[in-house]
Amino acid sequence: AQSVAQPEDQVNVAEGNPLTVKCTYSVSGNPYLFWYVQYPNRGLQFLLKYITGDNLVKGSYGFEAEFNKSQTSFHLKKPSALVSDSALYFCAVRDSSYKLIFGSGTRLLVRP
Amino acid sequence: GAGVSQSPSNKVTEKGKDVELRCDPISGHTALYWYRQSLGQGLEFLIYFQGNSAPDKSGLPSDRFSAERTGGSVSTLTIQRTQQEDSAVYLCASSLGQYNEKLFFGSGTQLSVL
Numbered sequence: 001a002q003s004v005a006q007p008e009d010q011v012n013v014a015e016g017n018p019l020t021v022k023c024t025y026s027v028s029g030n031p032y033l034f035w036y037v038q039y040p041n042r043g044l045q046f047l048l049k050y051i052t053g054d055n056l057v058k059g060s061y062g063f064e065a066e067f068n069k070s071q072t073s074f075h076l077k078k079p080s081a082l083v084s085d086s087a088l089y090f091c092a093v094r095d096s097s098y099k100l101i102f103g104s105g106t107r108l109l110v111r112p
Numbered sequence: 113g114a115g116v117s118q119s120p121s122n123k124v125t126e127k128g129k130d131v132e133l134r135c136d137p138i139s140g141h142t143a144l145y146w147y148r149q150s151l152g153q154g155l156e157f158l159i160y161f162q163g164n165s166a167p168d169k170s171g172l173p174s175d176r177f178s179a180e181r182t183g184g185s186v187s188t189l190t191i192q193r194t195q196q197e198d199s200a201v202y203l204c205a206s207s208l209g210q211y212n213e214k215l216f217f218g219s220g221t222q223l224s225v226l
Contacts, residue, residue, distance in 0.1 A: 006154075034213060043116075044155075044203070044217040090155060097160070097168050098210045099145065104154035 002027045002095040004074075006103040013081045013110055021076040021106045023091030032094035033074040035065055036102070039087045047089075050074060061085070081110045114138075116218035118204050124224045125194055133189040133221045137206030144187050145207075145215065146179055150200040158202075161187065162210050194225045 004025045013019045025031055035047040048059025055067045065076045076089060091103040117136040125131050137144050146158040157171035161181045172178070176194075181187040191198055201222050205215040 032213065036215075043219050044205070044215070046214045046216075049213060094213055098143075098162070098213075099157060099160040099168060100213060100215065101157060102147070102155035 002031075002093045002101055004033075004091045004093045004101065004103040006089075006091055006106045008106050009104075010107045010109060013108070015083050015110050015112050016080050019078050019081045019085070019108065019110070021089050021091075021108060023074045023076065023103060025072050025074060025091075025093050027093060029096075031067075031074075033065075033067065034092040034094070034100065035059065035063070035074075035076050036090045036092060037061075037087050038090065038105075044090070047076070081108075083110050083112055086110045116204055116206055116216050118202075118218035118221050120221060121219065122222045122224075124226065126226055127196060128193055130190065130192045131194055131223065133191075133202050133204075133223070135187045135189070135204030135206075135218060137185065137187070137204070138216055139185075140208070141206035141216070142184065142209050143207045143212070144181055145205045146187070146189050147203045147205065148200045149203055149220070153200075155203070158189070191223075194223075196225050199223055199225045 033050045036044045038044045048057050050057045050067045058064045088105050090105045092100045119134045142163045144161040148156045159179045160168040176192045179189045201220040203220045205217045207215050
């Protein structure tokens with residue numbers, strides 16, 4: 001069965017520094033991978049997706065994610081973090097019946 | 113409305129009571145999902161409707177949980193004989209179709225079972 005793992009419950013980073021939120025996946029066949037973000041008191045929002053093509057996928061708010069097939073990873077990255085990026089981030093994979101399976105989430109805290 | 117609407121936003125109930133949670137998806141979206149988000153936990157898949165196909169109920173945690181989607185639009189999630197472990201935020205999402213993975217989420221229903 002398709003699954004994703006987010007090994008970090010929380011990531012702390014200083015404003016202006018690069019950030020990485022980790023995600024690894026387990027799928028049979030080609031992976032369809034996603035990142036969603038949940039800002040405080042707001043609903044979940046789509047950030048980006050990888051279906052095929054370039055391993056570096058660009059998304060909303062300056063975020064990007066790098067697909068690495070050999071390491072079965074899909075880490076979320078941003079070159080320079082903002083305090084407003086503080087939120088809960090979820091990695092997800094599409095399974096064979098087309099529904100999305102989400103990871104446990106990683107809380108990102110960007111300190112000023 | 114412009115987005116996915118869920119009601120009520122908060123529901124407090126007593127253990128053993130039945131509850132109904134409602135979701136109005138974005139007009140024209142054929143796929144509808146229910147997820148559960150417990151404190152400190154990730155998003156747990158519950159059920160998925162796609163068009164007129166039989167729903168994928170593989171995530172429902174027990175037979176106390178059921179959901180229906182009338183006319184391919186509004187969906188109701190019903191929890192019978194609620195238990196304290198059912199306390200969570202229940203999230204609904206919709207998307208344009210089976211192959212469109214950009215889900216639009218509602219704000220959720222916070223369910224508290226006393």
